[in-house]
Amino acid sequence: MGFNFAIMQTDFLVIGSGVAGLTYAIKIAKAYPEKKIIVITKTTADETNTKYAQGGVAGVWDANDSFEKHIEDTLIAGDGLCNEAIVEIVVHEGPERIREIIYYGAEFDKDETGEYTLGREGGHSENRILHHKDVTGKEIERALLKEIKKFSNIQFINYCFVVDIITQHHLGFLVTKSTTDITCYGVYVLNITNNQIEKILSPVTVLATGGCGQVYRTTTNPRIATGDGIAMVYRAKGKVENMEFIQFHPTALFEPGVSPSFLITEAVRGDGGILRNKNEEAFMQQYDERKDLAPRDIVARAIDNEMKRTGTEHVYLDCRHMNTEKFIHHFPNIYEKCLSIGIDVSKQMIPVAPAAHYSCGGIKTDEWARTSILNLYACGECSSTGLHGANRLASNSLLEAMVFGHRAYLNTIEKMNEFINKVITDVPDWNAEGTSEPKEMILITQSLKELQQIMSDYVGIVRNDVRLSRAMKRLDLLFAETEALYKSTKVSPQLCELRNLITVGYLIVKSAEFRKESRGLHYNTDHPHKSNLLQNIIL
Numbered sequence: 001m002g003f004n005f006a007i008m009q010t011d012f013l014v015i016g017s018g019v020a021g022l023t024y025a026i027k028i029a030k031a032y033p034e035k036k037i038i039v040i041t042k043t044t045a046d047e048t049n050t051k052y053a054q055g056g057v058a059g060v061w062d063a064n065d066s067f068e069k070h071i072e073d074t075l076i077a078g079d080g081l082c083n084e085a086i087v088e089i090v091v092h093e094g095p096e097r098i099r100e101i102i103y104y105g106a107e108f109d110k111d112e113t114g115e116y117t118l119g120r121e122g123g124h125s126e127n128r129i130l131h132h133k134d135v136t137g138k139e140i141e142r143a144l145l146k147e148i149k150k151f152s153n154i155q156f157i158n159y160c161f162v163v164d165i166i167t168q169h170h171l172g173f174l175v176t177k178s179t180t181d182i183t184c185y186g187v188y189v190l191n192i193t194n195n196q197i198e199k200i201l202s203p204v205t206v207l208a209t210g211g212c213g214q215v216y217r218t219t220t221n222p223r224i225a226t227g228d229g230i231a232m233v234y235r236a237k238g239k240v241e242n243m244e245f246i247q248f249h250p251t252a253l254f255e256p257g258v259s260p261s262f263l264i265t266e267a268v269r270g271d272g273g274i275l276r277n278k279n280e281e282a283f284m285q286q287y288d289e290r291k292d293l294a295p296r297d298i299v300a301r302a303i304d305n306e307m308k309r310t311g312t313e314h315v316y317l318d319c320r321h322m323n324t325e326k327f328i329h330h331f332p333n334i335y336e337k338c339l340s341i342g343i344d345v346s347k348q349m350i351p352v353a354p355a356a357h358y359s360c361g362g363i364k365t366d367e368w369a370r371t372s373i374l375n376l377y378a379c380g381e382c383s384s385t386g387l388h389g390a391n392r393l394a395s396n397s398l399l400e401a402m403v404f405g406h407r408a409y410l411n412t413i414e415k416m417n418e419f420i421n422k423v424i425t426d427v428p429d430w431n432a433e434g435t436s437e438p439k440e441m442i443l444i445t446q447s448l449k450e451l452q453q454i455m456s457d458y459v460g461i462v463r464n465d466v467r468l469s470r471a472m473k474r475l476d477l478l479f480a481e482t483e484a485l486y487k488s489t490k491v492s493p494q495l496c497e498l499r500n501l502i503t504v505g506y507l508i509v510k511s512a513e514f515r516k517e518s519r520g521l522h523y524n525t526d527h528p529h530k531s532n533l534l535q536n537i538i539l
């Protein structure tokens, strides 16, 4: 889809059309009907991690539940590294944001009496997950995209790749990690209609670019999840934190050669699904008293151990004892998917294995979604707000994205006067581009495969010092080769994504090397215990 760059000056610039970006865009468009908002997406507007969310959105909804319990569950999962003030904010403000999305038209499942049916997932002490069958994210994305159509001051630019954020570095000033007033003026984007890098200027930019699961070989994340926002901020000398905490979902469908992996939501275990090893033994009670509903880090490590112990590439999720009618009612998508590959869940167990699923760390933000770069907000999975600490509680991320999309909006309207004073227009054209056409795409695709292999083999669920140092050495080589390619050839989305993923890989390995302990999702057999130092790794 083409677009006319002659008009590429806007009042608000939103990168990303998942739950975080759309929440912000809708609110700001409503507050300033006379101002212009641009929303940029890499592919189509609905191709986001958001669309694939299954289990649902956590929130205190039931009379038996309480803010205190949701806060406590989040803190326990986060294993000592959550920012308690942020946890309080998200849990307290969450239900209001959920009501808003219901107001926009999102439908969550109800029982015969008209009450919402609340699901249960690992680490939750109460049933508090609102869901739409097993396709909650699709329903949320649908409702948001429908709501956004009401605002004629929002312009979508799809199939547009943001390459870098523009700061004073591009105006010729020296910017280092210790520069305190790094300022964002907009972004350089790859215009796919003419293959040129152009600029879009804005006094306010919001990064809502999602996660980075594609840095691993096996992931539940769609192709767009390449950590672009995180890499851009790191390149711009902004702060990124806690990247060692990559969450592996315990139960992705085991289907060799299929990418991304199809998720079997944790809600299946919430409804009674049991994990079994190849000998059909239920094993979770040997690892944790909460059994199949222990927090994800514990379940994923237990599965990893069972797979290694029994020499298999997967374990099983047993749903044969569950009521088939109820299963089909709650999980129609999973039921159909399993049938399509010859598995009738009422008679056969589902082969499952862990897959990279969620980045708990990311661009460091404060309680108003502000990054360390002026005029730049970040919300959703690309951000690190302090909510998840060392391990995210299931279904807390859609909630976090809504809360901080809203908070970024509140802060924008409060600071509007400051932003308007910082508008600049004399930004130079992009000059970092190589000129030759890429000779062979295989140079890019092969490097991507190598990267995913390195990260999966050496920086997965269980780590040690030798594996991390090996990973770093191999990443150094990939980095050098890719930078050389980037400097000499014309920029393409594939090359930019590879470059961003290598940066993300580097950030994960570097943070993992710094953390000389095992905590939450980071488990290092050379440092198997927790240290007394409760610290975030900021790079």
Ligand code: FAD
Binding pocket: 015, 016, 017, 018, 019, 020, 021, 040, 041, 042, 043, 045, 047, 048, 049, 050, 051, 052, 053, 054, 055, 056, 057, 058, 136, 137, 160, 161, 162, 163, 208, 209, 210, 211, 220, 221, 222, 224, 228, 229, 263, 357, 358, 379, 380, 381, 382, 394, 395, 396, 397, 398, 399, 401
């Ligand atoms: P996304 O929804 O991923 O959107 C990212 C956007 O950024 C896209 O529009 C993309 O085009 C754009 N973008 C990225 N880079 C660029 C670039 N360089 N240029 C232009 N545009 C760019 N969480 C829950 O709370 N509950 C669940 O049940 C749940 N289930 C999940 C199931 C699956 C299979 C997956 C993958 C995730 C699940 N999650 C769940 C996590 C949750 O879905 C995500 O964390 C959340 O949706 C992220 O939303 P977001 O708005 O931050 O980013």
Ligand code: SIN
Binding pocket: 053, 054, 055, 056, 264, 265, 266, 267, 358, 393, 394, 395, 396, 397
């Ligand atoms: C799931 O449905 O199991 C995923 C929930 C999440 O990632 O929060």
